[in-house]
Amino acid sequence: MLQGNAWLFGDDISTDHIAPGRLFHLRSNLPELATHVLEDARPEFAGKMAKGDFVVGGRNFGLGSSREHAPTIIKLAGVSAVVAKSFARIFFRNAINVGLPVIICNTDRIKEGDQLEADLEKGVLKNVTQGYEESFPALPPVMTAILAEGGLVPYVQKHGDLTISC
Amino acid sequence: MGQTLVEKILSAHAGQSLQAGDMAVCNVDVCLTQDGTGPLAVRQIEKLGAEGVKNPEKTVLFIDHAAPSPRKELSNDHMLLRSFAKKTGSQLSDIGDGVCHQVIMEKYLNPGELLIGADSHTCTGGAIGAFATGMGSTDVAVGMVFGKTWLRVPETLKFLISGDLPSGVYSKDIILHIIGMIGADGATYKAMEFAGEIIERMTVPERMVFSNMAVEAGAKCGLIASDGMTGKFMEEMGRKEFFTLVKADTDAVYERVYELDAAEIIPTVSFPHTVDNTRPIDHDDCRDLSIQQVFIGTCTNGRIEDLRIAAAMLKGRKVHYGTRLIVTPASRRVYGQALREGLLEIFNDVGASINSPGCGACVGVHQGILGDGERCLATQNRNFQGRMGNVNGFIYLGSPATAAATALAGKLVDPRKYL
Numbered sequence A: 001m002l003q004g005n006a007w008l009f010g011d012d013i014s015t016d017h018i019a020p021g022r023l024f025h026l027r028s029n030l031p032e033l034a035t036h037v038l039e040d041a042r043p044e045f046a047g048k049m050a051k052g053d054f055v056v057g058g059r060n061f062g063l064g065s066s067r068e069h070a071p072t073i074i075k076l077a078g079v080s081a082v083v084a085k086s087f088a089r090i091f092f093r094n095a096i097n098v099g100l101p102v103i104i105c106n107t108d109r110i111k112e113g114d115q116l117e118a119d120l121e122k123g124v125l126k127n128v129t130q131g132y133e134e135s136f137p138a139l140p141p142v143m144t145a146i147l148a149e150g151g152l153v154p155y156v157q158k159h160g161d162l163t164i165s166c
Numbered sequence B: 001m002g003q004t005l006v007e008k009i010l011s012a013h014a015g016q017s018l019q020a021g022d023m024a025v026c027n028v029d030v031c032l033t034q035d036g037t038g039p040l041a042v043r044q045i046e047k048l049g050a051e052g053v054k055n056p057e058k059t060v061l062f063i064d065h066a067a068p069s070p071r072k073e074l075s076n077d078h079m080l081l082r083s084f085a086k087k088t089g090s091q092l093s094d095i096g097d098g099v100c101h102q103v104i105m106e107k108y109l110n111p112g113e114l115l116i117g118a119d120s121h122t123c124t125g126g127a128i129g130a131f132a133t134g135m136g137s138t139d140v141a142v143g144m145v146f147g148k149t150w151l152r153v154p155e156t157l158k159f160l161i162s163g164d165l166p167s168g169v170y171s172k173d174i175i176l177h178i179i180g181m182i183g184a185d186g187a188t189y190k191a192m193e194f195a196g197e198i199i200e201r202m203t204v205p206e207r208m209v210f211s212n213m214a215v216e217a218g219a220k221c222g223l224i225a226s227d228g229m230t231g232k233f234m235e236e237m238g239r240k241e242f243f244t245l246v247k248a249d250t251d252a253v254y255e256r257v258y259e260l261d262a263a264e265i266i267p268t269v270s271f272p273h274t275v276d277n278t279r280p281i282d283h284d285d286c287r288d289l290s291i292q293q294v295f296i297g298t299c300t301n302g303r304i305e306d307l308r309i310a311a312a313m314l315k316g317r318k319v320h321y322g323t324r325l326i327v328t329p330a331s332r333r334v335y336g337q338a339l340r341e342g343l344l345e346i347f348n349d350v351g352a353s354i355n356s357p358g359c360g361a362c363v364g365v366h367q368g369i370l371g372d373g374e375r376c377l378a379t380q381n382r383n384f385q386g387r388m389g390n391v392n393g394f395i396y397l398g399s400p401a402t403a404a405a406t407a408l409a410g411k412l413v414d415p416r417k418y419l
Helices: A021-026 A030-034 A069-076 A089-097 A141-148 A152-159 B005-014 B038-048 B072-088 B100-107 B120-128 B137-146 B171-182 B197-201 B204-217 B228-236 B304-314 B332-340 B343-350 B400-409
Strands: A002-010 A054-057 A081-084 A102-104 A115-119 A124-127 A132-135 B023-027 B030-033 B059-062 B091-093 B114-117 B131-134 B148-152 B156-162 B191-195 B221-223 B256-261 B268-270 B278-280 B293-297 B324-328 B375-378 B394-397
Touching: A021 A030, A021 B072, A030 A069, A054 A115, A069 A089, A081 A115, A089 A102, A089 A141, A089 A152, A089 B137, A141 A152, A152 B038, A152 B137, B005 B023, B005 B114, B005 B131, B005 B156, B005 B191, B005 B221, B030 B100, B030 B137, B038 B072, B038 B137, B059 B072, B059 B100, B072 B091, B100 B114, B100 B120, B100 B204, B114 B120, B114 B137, B120 B131, B120 B204, B120 B221, B120 B228, B131 B221, B137 B148, B156 B171, B156 B197, B171 B204, B171 B256, B171 B268, B171 B278, B191 B197, B191 B204, B204 B221, B204 B228, B204 B304, B293 B304, B293 B400, B304 B332, B304 B343, B304 B400, B324 B343, B332 B343, B375 B400
Parallel strands: A002 A054, A054 A081, A081 A102, B030 B059, B030 B114, B059 B091, B114 B131, B156 B191, B156 B256, B191 B221, B293 B324, B293 B375, B375 B394
Antiparallel strands: A002 A115, A115 A124, A124 A132, B023 B148, B268 B278, B268 B394
């Protein structure tokens, strides 16, 4: 069970908001880059978020670049999951590959600071503050398998190859 | 049942007949990384304990995003990539060689092949009838080591573009118009296929603009069937023996077919901070908008054809006072052509700053970072907040002709008045 408070980010949060080009030189220093996570969307977020908090977006979260550093530093910062109405394709796949849970559901009712709980197996997001639940769809089996191993590298290490039952 | 382009190419790489919605492990022909994503891919390969890469002849490590390096941290990343290329026999495309998506077309990718690249604009390769898609460093690392990747076969949105292209309107205007129409997530998880008489008449470099920007509508790939124009391009690149015809079946099933008449499209510009925030150039919002920086270059519009259009408009004139013009050819080949054709002299005389081939100002690392409150008209593909190195900068996207006209006027203008 994932537990934490909501930080609202709105629609079209791009990888430039999450890990901007001006910090390109920190890409080989991920712990340092993570101290700037989402800085260009909400400058106070990295300093004030608590471990386990949720990043809550609107439409098309993570659009833009293929930089895997974006979901990696969200995870490194201690975010338990990103919840959004929809995700850009590459960000979504990268998130699974680095072991960051991503949840697709309606986020309209979530308010800043709401206490959230997510059960990935049951596919339920609970808004504890407001007392309601949203269900979300299961990942495709291949992604569930990769996420269960903690990401693509541990998955391949375990299986010794990219063998996925499709 | 007939197959779309993407179904056809992925089936050939999975060894089984696939249709939209299927999941499959596919063989990968070409892999690319660049200096923003390559170091992480190299570290993931080390973590996997792999000794080398599956196909070093077709694994290409590009140094194009921060090239030449503006910082010691990036110089060290470049060292890591050079040493990995040497150790594994992979191909290195070093500083000055150009943007990965341009060079991969000039030297490595063939019609019908499957390319995965750790850069979102890898989809550019779709312009020659190849399946090309962007992924993260870890996916590409696994592809480099095992020569395969898993894919979901996407549904296809087909764009049939007919009519005659009006003067002053280019492939960039059409794709911006399309993205404005369907939205920045209008093709998420899907393939875009571009066809029709306009596409058939276009050269591969013009077609590359469509494929390059498919990701700006969220698409997995932007495909165009290969044909005589593709054959001509492959011949110019010295690889005509690798040309093959790749076409969708006539009874292929599309999720949706959009029909556009090019005659109805006028020069189009994307406003900050999303690509789908488009305006036709005659819109009121485009009036009296002063522009401090004009940038002509990138994997979208930094090719010789683009430089020719801009140079013809700029020749013998001066960039407007208070506006600066930056020109960055997309590759060493393009740079050499521009040099021989006298285009660099024209840019130099008009007052432009000419950079060495690479991604240049587009990525926000170097070579043209915006100041607070400044506006830039760029021929690149993306205008997100902070993209050009400053969260307080404002980026407008347009064609090379719109860029050249804007550089002369010092404000956003209709290029048709300057042709």
